[in-house]
Amino acid sequence: MLVLITKTLVDLLLNLIIDDIIKGNIKSFLRGIIMQFSYDKLWKLLIDNKMKKKDLAAKAKITATTMSNMGKGKPVSLETLGHICEVFNCNIGDIVDVVLDKKEA
Numbered sequence: 001m002l003v004l005i006t007k008t009l010v011d012l013l014l015n016l017i018i019d020d021i022i023k024g025n026i027k028s029f030l031r032g033i034i035m036q037f038s039y040d041k042l043w044k045l046l047i048d049n050k051m052k053k054k055d056l057a058a059k060a061k062i063t064a065t066t067m068s069n070m071g072k073g074k075p076v077s078l079e080t081l082g083h084i085c086e087v088f089n090c091n092i093g094d095i096v097d098v099v100l101d102k103k104e105a
Helices: 002-023 026-034 040-048 053-060 064-071 078-088
Strands: 035-038 097-100
Touching: 053 064, 053 078
Parallel strands: none
Antiparallel strands: 035 097
């Protein structure tokens, strides 16, 4: 019985992965499983400096899509993080944390 359940779960997961590969979303799918990022420190910096997200986007030359990705805890480029660090005169660790999957901890 346990073998049948395990095989069913494996088949289900493989089908989901194959569907994502077909749709071209495998990188996004894997990132969601492996890790996310927390930009809570950045949002606190914005509040402390009485800035809005749109103000930061303008000063750091960040697109609305990138700001949206950060709001969802998704990865952004090191270059983007560098531009933000220039605005606040800080280091990357002052604005972002890696949130590792509990399975890896």
